[in-house]
Amino acid sequence: MERSDIIQLSKDLVYEKGSLIPLLQRVQQTEGYISEESIREIARLLKISENHIYGVASFYSQFRFQKPGKNKLKVCLGTACHVQGGQLLAQEVEKQLGLHSGETTPDGNIEYEEVMCLGCCAQAAVVEINGLIYSKMTSEKLIKKINELTSHSEISASLPVSEEELPQIVEESA
Amino acid sequence: MQRFNQIKQNALKNWKTITNSSLPVIYIGTASCGRAAGALKTLEAIQGTLQELNQPAYILQVGCIGPCYLEPLMDIQLPGKPRISYSKVTPEKAHKILQAALVGDDLSPSLAVGHFGDKEFTKETGIPPFFDLAMLKPQVRIILRNCGFIDPENLDHYLAHDGYAGFMNALEKGPTGVIEEVKESGLRGRGGAGFPTYKKWEICRNAEGEDKYVICNADEGDPGAFMNRSLIEGDPHAVLEGMLIAGYAIGANHGYVYVRAEYPLAVLRLGKAIQQMRQAGLLGIDILGSGFNFDINVKEGAGAFVCGEETAMIASLEGERGMPRPRPPFPAEKGLNGMPTLINNTETFGILPNVLRKGGKWFSQFGTKGNSGTKTFSLVGKARHTGLIEVPLGMTLRQIVFDIGGGTIKPFKAVQTGGPLGGCLSATHLDTPVDYENMRASGSIMGSGGLIVLDESTCIVDLARYFLTFSECESCGKCTPCRIGSRILLETLEKIARGEGVDEDLDVLYRVADTMQRTALCGAGQTAPNPVLTTLKYFMNEYQTHIHGRYCPAGVCTELFEYRIIPEKCPGCGRCAQVCSSDAIYGKKKEPYSIDTEKCIRCRSCYEVCKFDAIVPVPVSQPMKVEVTL
Ligand SMILES: Cc1cc2nc3c(=O)[nH]c(=O)nc-3n(C[C@H](O)[C@H](O)[C@H](O)COP(=O)(O)O)c2cc1C
Ligand code: FES
Numbered sequence: 127m128e129r130s131d132i133i134q135l136s137k138d139l140v141y142e143k144g145s146l147i148p149l150l151q152r153v154q155q156t157e158g159y160i161s162e163e164s165i166r167e168i169a170r171l172l173k174i175s176e177n178h179i180y181g182v183a184s185f186y187s188q189f190r191f192q193k194p195g196k197n198k199l200k201v202c203l204g205t206a207c208h209v210q211g212g213q214l215l216a217q218e219v220e221k222q223l224g225l226h227s228g229e230t231t232p233d234g235n236i237e238y239e240e241v242m243c244l245g246c247c248a249q250a251a252v253v254e255i256n257g258l259i260y261s262k263m264t265s266e267k268l269i270k271k272i273n274e275l276t277s278h279s280e281i282s283a284s285l286p287v288s289e290e291e292l293p294q295i296v297e298e299s300a
Numbered sequence: 301m302q303r304f305n306q307i308k309q310n311a312l313k314n315w316k317t318i319t320n321s322s323l324p325v326i327y328i329g330t331a332s333c334g335r336a337a338g339a340l341k342t343l344e345a346i347q348g349t350l351q352e353l354n355q356p357a358y359i360l361q362v363g364c365i366g367p368c369y370l371e372p373l374m375d376i377q378l379p380g381k382p383r384i385s386y387s388k389v390t391p392e393k394a395h396k397i398l399q400a401a402l403v404g405d406d407l408s409p410s411l412a413v414g415h416f417g418d419k420e421f422t423k424e425t426g427i428p429p430f431f432d433l434a435m436l437k438p439q440v441r442i443i444l445r446n447c448g449f450i451d452p453e454n455l456d457h458y459l460a461h462d463g464y465a466g467f468m469n470a471l472e473k474g475p476t477g478v479i480e481e482v483k484e485s486g487l488r489g490r491g492g493a494g495f496p497t498y499k500k501w502e503i504c505r506n507a508e509g510e511d512k513y514v515i516c517n518a519d520e521g522d523p524g525a526f527m528n529r530s531l532i533e534g535d536p537h538a539v540l541e542g543m544l545i546a547g548y549a550i551g552a553n554h555g556y557v558y559v560r561a562e563y564p565l566a567v568l569r570l571g572k573a574i575q576q577m578r579q580a581g582l583l584g585i586d587i588l589g590s591g592f593n594f595d596i597n598v599k600e601g602a603g604a605f606v607c608g609e610e611t612a613m614i615a616s617l618e619g620e621r622g623m624p625r626p627r628p629p630f631p632a633e634k635g636l637n638g639m640p641t642l643i644n645n646t647e648t649f650g651i652l653p654n655v656l657r658k659g660g661k662w663f664s665q666f667g668t669k670g671n672s673g674t675k676t677f678s679l680v681g682k683a684r685h686t687g688l689i690e691v692p693l694g695m696t697l698r699q700i701v702f703d704i705g706g707g708t709i710k711p712f713k714a715v716q717t718g719g720p721l722g723g724c725l726s727a728t729h730l731d732t733p734v735d736y737e738n739m740r741a742s743g744s745i746m747g748s749g750g751l752i753v754l755d756e757s758t759c760i761v762d763l764a765r766y767f768l769t770f771s772e773c774e775s776c777g778k779c780t781p782c783r784i785g786s787r788i789l790l791e792t793l794e795k796i797a798r799g800e801g802v803d804e805d806l807d808v809l810y811r812v813a814d815t816m817q818r819t820a821l822c823g824a825g826q827t828a829p830n831p832v833l834t835t836l837k838y839f840m841n842e843y844q845t846h847i848h849g850r851y852c853p854a855g856v857c858t859e860l861f862e863y864r865i866i867p868e869k870c871p872g873c874g875r876c877a878q879v880c881s882s883d884a885i886y887g888k889k890k891e892p893y894s895i896d897t898e899k900c901i902r903c904r905s906c907y908e909v910c911k912f913d914a915i916v917p918v919p920v921s922q923p924m925k926v927e928v929t930l
Contacts, residue, residue: 186603188602206681243522247686266905
């Protein structure tokens with residue numbers, strides 16, 4: 127991201143160390159990841175070293191340094207989802223797509239992540255696909271969803287930024 | 301004051317236009333859990349039906365009322381009638397119920413789960429009162445009083461339900477008077493440790509500092525817990541009012557809500573609520589002419605469990621890696637930017653308006669001596685009735701799991717409390733009262749309120765392994781006991797789960813756990829061994845079966861069992877063969893099926909779909925190949 131874009135994003139922030147994480151979050155929300163160029167520019171703006179920024183950003187699981195895949199698939203492995211078979215869903219992803227957490231298919235179509243609790247534990251096991259949360263998932267339902275993703279690779283993959291784009295949660299009918 | 305009375309009168313008027321209106325009012329729970337069950341689709345159907353019938357009505361999108369297993373919940377209140385609740389309302393069902401109610405004046409009593417009116421109405425219609433449902437009857441709603449009843453995005457609704465009345469009382473009492481009231485209430489922090497709230501406030505009030513901060517801990521990192529999310533999504537102003545009261549009492553001017561980034565709806569609702577407060581003059585300079593200045597900002601977490609720990613949270617707010625710092629100095633003396641900082645849990649703040657509104661004495665009548673008041677829990681896992689509950693402290697686990705939670709379908713095995721730093725309690729603990737001291741005495745902790753019910757299909761060794769995977773991954777790496785200790789615990793548990801365990805491994809677990817408890821820097825490392833220690837203590841036989849019997853009775857550790865189909869129980873429906881992706885199940889319809897254990901990868905798909913409990917895990921028949929690992 128260029129300097130001017132970052133200045134635009136940080137309009138209401140004070141240029142101090144405490145603004146680093148909010149700024150990284152905004153950059154990632156806009157660009158989908160944090161590029162080397164963005165880190166360089168943030169370092170100059172906040173007057174801190176690039177090393178420091180990498181040090182901070184790599185501590186938090188939210189930040190990524192590679193271009194995101196087109197579709198985002200997340201499997202919840204929180205405790206409630208674990209006891210309701212979350213691990214089996216993760217295994218299914220590996221079997222179907224050959225992906226481990228943090229990996230993207232070679233064609234850049236599906237990015238996969240294992241997450242800890244999406245706060246819908248009473249509806250476990252849950253899976254999030256492109257911001258939509260699907261409840262009471264089973265391997266069978268997941269395979270169907272994965273097939274949809276691999277056949278129509280057009281499903282939009284934008285990050286939720288406005289109210290309309292917030293994760294909406296739908297129940298999978300059996 | 302006058303200004304407050306004015307906005308309050310206005311709010312009451314606006315609320316009454318809805319409740320006293322000649323139009324129907326339709327409530328729909330659209331918090332994250334409601335959405336999880338499809339509430340937004342139901343909402344669309346409601347809007348569509350009203351349009352089709354050309355019937356104007358109020359639609360209130362409310363927060364979670366608790367019984368998530370019944371969701372989506374839709375309620376209808378016809379003019380002059382009480383509100384009636386319907387469960388599992390799919391779009392089609394919504395259409396049917398609305399049409400019957402609005403056109404045919406038929407309230408579909410057979411589909412209703414409960415009403416909010418008086419007993420007379422039950423006699424008339426046969427619909428039970430909502431709060432008489434098995435899951436709700438033993439509950440007491442103080443913290444959750446507005447969740448499910450008001451539109452959380454409407455300040456007027458909160459004001460009309462005595463919102464900010466607690467803060468007004470606080471202004472009258474003065475800062476020390478407020479702390480007295482909190483002391484009288486006996487309130488203890490709901491973030492897990494149960495530290496007396498008034499004491500923390502007193503330290504913070506007396507600490508020197510040109511600036512002071514109030515931080516609301518809404519990081520809720522425990523997987524399987526969602527109480528704070530529900531409270532913020534359902535009644536954000538209650539939490540913010542609590543922060544306002546705290547800020548006033550300790551003399552702070554800045555507040556932050558540190559909320560998990562995984563909770564986008566909560567972040568959005570907090571932002572809206574803060575904006576409304578600023579507009580109403582409840583935040584900013586000289587609030588309501590009291591001379592008190594206060595502002596609140598939202599900070600999103602970035603996905604690190606340890607940031608729920610107060611000193612790590614401060615590091616994160618300062619733009620650093622979220623690593624804990626040694627205490628003392630405690631944040632109440634030297635916290636954010638080196639200034640006195642009060643950190644309380646979201647629920648602690650949510651309770652405060654009630655304490656200030658109705659008095660500390662009133663609050664302390666609930667619960668037990670030393671553990672006063674109510675506490676919310678997220679009741680999940682294998683319980684029949686999953687959802688969010690609020691009960692007086694001191695209620696027994698049995699009442700919570702069986703009366704409220706409805707028990708389990710397969711036989712009950714354990715209940716896990718306190719998240720990854722908590723423990724696992726067996727059936728013998730069911731009569732333990734849930735309070736800070738008793739939970740600790742049992743080896744677990746109360747934690748922030750996650751209660752995960754487990755039945756016999758959950759493997760205890762696997763569960764301990766699961767929590768250690770979490771702790772090992774979330775260890776910030778600063779201190780060696782936690783960084784290396786969690787790794788050794790995890791590797792040892794993995795070894796046992798693979799069937800390679802020996803008796804000495806149990807000693808390793810005890811020794812490492814003990815070292816971590818005594819020497820880790822922060823609470824995360826000190827308590828990370830809890831899941832291992834409690835399971836060793838209460839479920840030793842299951843460890844032994846894994847080590848000596850090379851068998852996982854729950855059928856979870858894939859190398860330690862194989863599946864069998866019990867011919868007498870299998871009617872030959874063929875579902876298992878259908879879902880098997882390894883072609884390991886064969887047979888003819890209407891005759892018992894069989895499993896080829898060579899081909900079976902033990903993915904559990906067949907076990908999950910079998911409705912007849914015909915598929916069971918049994919010990920592996922051939923002698924195990926024991927591989928030597930270094
Ligand atoms: C590893 C770790 C994680 C924690 N996570 C949380 C959390 O998610 N929410 C919370 O309120 N407190 C959490 N705490 C406790 C906080 O450090 C702190 O005690 C609490 O927020 C104080 O609030 P209270 O006095 O209202 O309980 C955590 C503690 C540790 C050691
Ligand atoms: S454990 Fe998966 S949503 Fe909470």
